[in-house]
Amino acid sequence: MAGRLGTVLVAGLGVSGAAAARVLLARGDDVLLTDAAEPAVVAELVAAGARWLGPVSTPPEDVDLVVTSPGWRPDHPLLVAAAQRGLEVVGEPELAWRLRAPGPDGGEPAPWYAVTGTNGKTTTVTMLEAVLQAGGLRAVAAGNVGRPLVEVVTARDADGRPSFDAIAVELSSFQLHWSSSIAPAAAAVLNVADDHVDWHGSFDAYREAKGRLLRLAPVAVGDAGDPVASSLVAGHRHPVTVTLGEPQRGQLGVRAGALVDRAFSATPAGELLVELDALQVRGPHNTVNALVAAALARVAGVDAAAVGRGLAGFRGGAHRNVLVGSVDGVDFVDDSKATNPHAAGASLASYPRVVWIAGGLLKGADVDPLVAAVAPRLAGVVLLGRDREQLARSLARHAPSVPRTVVPSGDDGAVVTDGDSVMREVVAAAVRLARPGDTVLLAPAAASMDVFTDYAHRGRAFADAVRALG
Incomplete structure (x- = not known):
């Protein structure tokens, strides 16, 4: 664990920022706090010894390190001023990496098995947590999902031993932007699609942030079907890819309706991990997620049988391609987490004939490629949200014969307090x-x-509206 860090300015007091402040205070570091507004947690942290600065645009002279929230863009005046002063700015995951507690008897800290990507991170990391636990490891999901990393890496049991011996880590591009020394035991990039360009400034910068996770990892895992992810992995010293087809040596893939490992198996033909029909999560994208989780678990030493048990027992997360009801022969599936075209396309590919509920804030995303690709599957479309007309125009170009209904909503740009009634109309x-x-x-x-x-x-709101159908 690192020695005293001096005076640390924590910028942004969301869940990860507050956790960082607590751990730093417990270590005896001097902690300064800033945010755009004063959240309730400030009182607790000040009582523990922190100093609240209120909103500031320049770091105080005595600051040695800045820990920033992932929501703060690099062009925030405070972060620009810190860079101009030569101050190091890190995110909470980078801080956690530096503060890792040594293992039993002073051994190596618990290894990280890390995942990034535009979509599928949370599902893959929670799958990985389940598989690591099935393999007998005291594992936990942390980072952009679950608990803050800085809490997990410093957690101790009553006997003083570290609480975990393996950590399944989800990292966003925002978090990776502020990371420099994180060296997971294995790292995976699921996919890289056009997203968060407004934050990073360009797609190349976004891609670079995702690829940063692989630089110091001994093993790099990627989806062979995603051109950017596969290109990032290709130049690595130990590349492993996953495929929905028959796996080659160095791959995990699908053979005769089962997941098969030909990357870590000692037998040339590979080892069967689990039958596809045993998985409780649907769709090709979730098969890819399962293969990536399996690859990372194999690096951790989990045997094939335990990988299969962990994957078969995994039920999936809320709002991620979940069947919420069936009425009169029609299934109703909630994938509200599909907040960009790439994620929606993966979800739509899971079903042969779909009535698609779409719309909201597109954030400048181009929906034409998505609509053109899924048009043959569409039995109908219901549009809602502020940017519904952009989707309507794309449907008129690429799926003109598909019936659609427009539900007015989201016009004024403010949160509609009765979104539930909007969703009842949509359903x-x-x-x-x-x-x-x-x-x-x-x-x-x-x-x-x-x-x-x-x-x-x-x-x-969607699930409630479906249940109300009777």
């Missing part, structure tokens, strides 16, 4: 378009905050 419209055998799929390809509090509220 009623979808029912009118659906026929037995269809799937009504909430995969909006857009953010939710024009009509709902967040994607979880949107998903709950």
Whole structure:
């Protein structure tokens, strides 16, 4: 564990920032706090010895290190001023890496098995957690999902031993931008699509942030079907790829309806991990997620049988391609977490005939490639949200014969307090378009905050509206 860090300015007091401040205070570091507003947690941290500065645009002269929130863009005046002063700026994951507690008897700290990508990170990391635990490891999911890393790496049991011996880590591009020394035991890039360019400044910068995770990892895992992810992995000293087809040596893939490992198996033909039918999560994208989780677990020493048990027992997360009900022969699936076109496309590819519920805040994303690709699957479309007309124009170009209904919502750019009633109208419209055998799929390809509090509220409203159908 690192020695005293001196005076640390924690910029942004969300979950990760507050956790960083608590750990730094417990270590005896001097902690300064800043944010755009004064959150409730400030009182607790000040009582523990921190100093609240209020909003500031330049670091105080005595600051040695800045720990920034992943939500703060690099062009924030405070972070620009810190860079001009030559101050190091890190994110909470980088801080956690530097503060890792040694293992039993002073051995190596718990290894990280890390995942990034535009979509699928949370599902893959929680799958990985389940598989590591099935293999007998005291594992936990942390980072951009679950607990803050800085808490996990410093956690101790009553006997003083570290609480975990393996950590499944989700890292976003924002977090990776502020990281420099993280060296996971294995790292994976699931996919890289056009997203968060406004934050990073360009797609190349976004791609570079994702690829940063692989630089210091002994093993790099990527999806052979994603051109950017596969290119990032290709130049690595130990590349492993996953495929939905028959795996070659150095790959994990699918053979005769089962997941097979030909990357870490001692036998040339590979080892069977689990039958596809045993997985409780649907769709080709979730098969890729399972293969990546399996690859990382194999690096951790988990045997094939335990990998299979862990994957078969995994039920998936809320609002991620979850069947919430079936009414009159129509399935209703909540994938509210599909907040961009890439994620929505992966979800839509899971079903042969779909009534698609789409729309919200597109954040400048181009939906034409998505609509053109999924048009043959569409039995109907229900549009909502502020940017619904952009989707309507794309549907008119690429799926002109597909019936669609528009539900006015999100026009004023503010959160609509009765998003639940909007969703009831949306679901009623979808029912009118659906026929037995269809799937009504909430995969909006857009953010939710024009009509709902967040994607979880949107998903709950959808599930409630489906249950109300009887």
